[in-house]
Amino acid sequence: MIKEYGSDFHYLAECPEIKGKKFLEDYLGKDYQLHFSGRTALYSLIKNGIENLGWKRICFPEYFCHGVIDYIRRLDIDVLYYNDGPYVAEFDSSQFAAFDTADTAIFIVNYFGCQKTKVLNVEKAVVIEDHTHNPVSAWALRSSADFCIASLRKTMPIPAGGLLWSPKRKQLPVNVGDERSFVNSCFFMNLSAMVLKAEYLNGGNVAKQDFRDLFIESESMYSDIRIQGPLPEFGFRMINYVPVNSLIETKTRNLKLLQELIDVDFETVQGYQIDEVPLGLIILNESKEIRDRLRAYLAARNIYTAVLWPNQPTAQGRDFSDSMLLLHVDIRYDANDIAYMAKTLQHWAQSDLFKSEIQNATISL
Structure with missing residues (x-):
């Protein structure tokens, strides 16, 4: 058996057999619409807003996945930015006064899935929340936004899946696009990669590059407009079989254990709720150089970390992005x-080569 940590999910065949609450049946418990991905759900929502509700502009936080924003720019809508990110100590709702018009949508992000609920004092603007990093947080389940979205494959062992719902019970748009052949190709290519990775980890006759090539090719298809379309039926069944309570309990237990085992002081990222479960363990380093050296050190030992998100447009955003690593637990x-x-991580901290670097890092829950 081969041990690797992080990166893309492999196929977990035991998921349908694990007893526990089901996400769509027991957690969501409201009207929802499944899409191929989070970005296609958002695209469908905004397209409907432009065509039927008079939306003319959408406001994104400065710190976000700009590949998603580029995808949305294909629509005839002005894209504006406001100040927010995981480094912001207090969410400033007053900045939305100038955006509080009926033709404006404001996009709010729960960074890493455990921030405090962000309250907007707006009367006319439409509020859209992104709960990708924790679709079952208290904020997500008790949201009062007009609409919510989530990309489910970031937290669940599935090849694709985007969710759109309205806490205010507003009408959901028709799922635009019907490129079933392209959508199915992307979905089952990613699923094949997950199955091959599982076989590889179990010591089967699979080379690592076999599934890596499939993951990379399927990921490149996410930016194609033809990806707009319904999620395959098998994708729906996979999502409904995900044992969400097991996911939460395991991650909570793993984070607690990791915190206990690492002899480094833990600090919280700004705005975090300690009773929520974050996307993973976040390590903040003093510089990009130190971060990259730690990332390479971990990768050489089969621990693969993520950066959310590179290529930020603002100096403050780049400083955070260049310093952070996310460990999956x-x-x-x-x-x-x-x-x-x-x-x-302890070996890194105790190494003469890296000792000075780890002393300049904070590990955050």
Whole structure:
């Protein structure tokens, strides 16, 4: 058996057999619409807003995945920015006074899935919330926004899946696009990669590059406009079989254990709720150079981290993006795996080569 940590999910065949609450049936419990991805859900919503509700502009936070924003720019709508990011200590709702018009949509992000609820004092503007990093947070489940979206594959072991719902019970748009052949190709290519990765990790006759090529090719299809379309039926069944309570319990347990095992002071990122479960363990370093060296050190030991998100347009955003790493501690890992991650970070901290760097880092929950 091969042990690797992080990166794309492999196929977890045991998920349908795990008893527990189901996401769509037991957690969401309201009208919803499934899309191929979070970005296609957002695109469908904004397209409907332009054509039927008179939307003329949408306001995004400065710190976000700009690949998604570029995808939305294909629509005939002005894209504006406001100040927000995981580095912002207090969410400033007063900045939206100039945007509070009926032709404006404001997009709000729960960074890493455990921020405090962000309240907008707007009367006319439409509020859209992104709960990708924790679709079952208290904020998500008790939201009072006009609309909410989530890209489910970021937290669930599925090849694709985007969710759109309206806490205010507003009418959801028709799922635009019907490129079933292209959509199915992307979905089942990603699923094939997940299955091959599972076989690789189990010691099967699969080369790592076999599934990596499929992951890379399917990921490139996400920026294609033809990806607008309904999620395949098998995708719906996979989402409904995801044992959400097991995902939450495992991640909570793993984060707690990792915190206990690492002999480094933990600090919280601004605005975090300590009773929520973040997307993963976030390590903040003093510089991009130090971050990149730590990332390479971990990768050499089969621990693959993520950066959310590179290529930020503002100096403050770049400073945060260039310093952060995200370690995955989800349902794929048990106590032995977490102990290995902790031991690897401890070795980094105790190494003469890296000792000065780790002292300039903070590890955040």
